[in-house]
Amino acid sequence: MNAAEKPFLxxxxxxxxxxxxxxxMLTGRIARGRVRKGDDVELVGFHSSPVAHVTDIDAGKLRVDEARAGMNVGLLLRGAPAGAAERGQVLATPGSIEAHGGFAADITVLPEHQGGAEVLTGGRLHFHMHAADVWGVVRLSHDTDVLRPLHQGAVTVTLERPVALEEGQxxxxxxxxxxxxSGTVTRLLR
Incomplete structure (x- = not known):
């Protein structure tokens, strides 16, 4: 792989x-990098998953040898047992991304008429991170009691299941x- 090329995700x-x-066969949109027939990939998120081998790439009912960022594809994998994969995980270059059970973030609460509601420490929210949907418990920063609609603040989140995360996501x-x-991940927690 070229040093300037980003790892597959x-x-x-x-x-x-x-x-x-x-x-x-796992389907989705390639976010970055490229994958080739014969590459090893890792399933990341929710539970530990094995490294699997890409045996074929489906791109719009055509078999191709390589797929790049921006393409919607189906990857045929050998070495991943049935039940090892589910929506919300990521396929990636082995070792390039990890699953985390928590993170720090800056969040913005919507106006009340758009669904925004008070966010309190201990509040249970449903987080959507690309294709992953997971429940998490919020803890506000020490100097904040409540985040009201239209406000911003720093929080830490403990997720019910670990998901593949990156800073800036x-x-x-x-x-x-x-x-x-909505929000942006500022720091990853174990």
Whole structure:
């Protein structure tokens, strides 16, 4: 790989089992880098997953040898057991991204008429990070008691399941089933 080239990363949007579960097809949009037939990739997020081997690449009902950032593809994988993959995980160059169970972030709460509601320490919110949807508990910074609609603030979030995260990654969150705000990951926590 060229030193200037970014590692491969694809957000998994759907999973299909083929050949009685011996082959998985994971579909999604490639966010960065490239993947070639024969490459090893790692499933990251939710639970530990093995490294798998890309046996074929489907791009719009055509088989191709390589796919790049921006393409919607299906990757056929050997070496990943059925049930090892699910929507919301990422496929990546092995070792290039990790799953985290928590993070620090700066968030902005929407106006009340758009769904924004008070965010309190201990509040349980539903976080949306690309294709991943996961519940998390919020803790406000020491000097803040409440974040009201239209306010911004620093928080830490403990997720119910670890997801693949990177600093600078944006996300949205919901409160009581309604869009409530958005934020940016500022620091990764273990």
């Amino acid at each position: 694809m957000y998994v949007e759907d999973v299909h089992c083929l050949n009685q579960g011996r082959v998985l 944006s996300f949205a969150f919901r409160h009581h089933g309604r869009a409530a705000g």
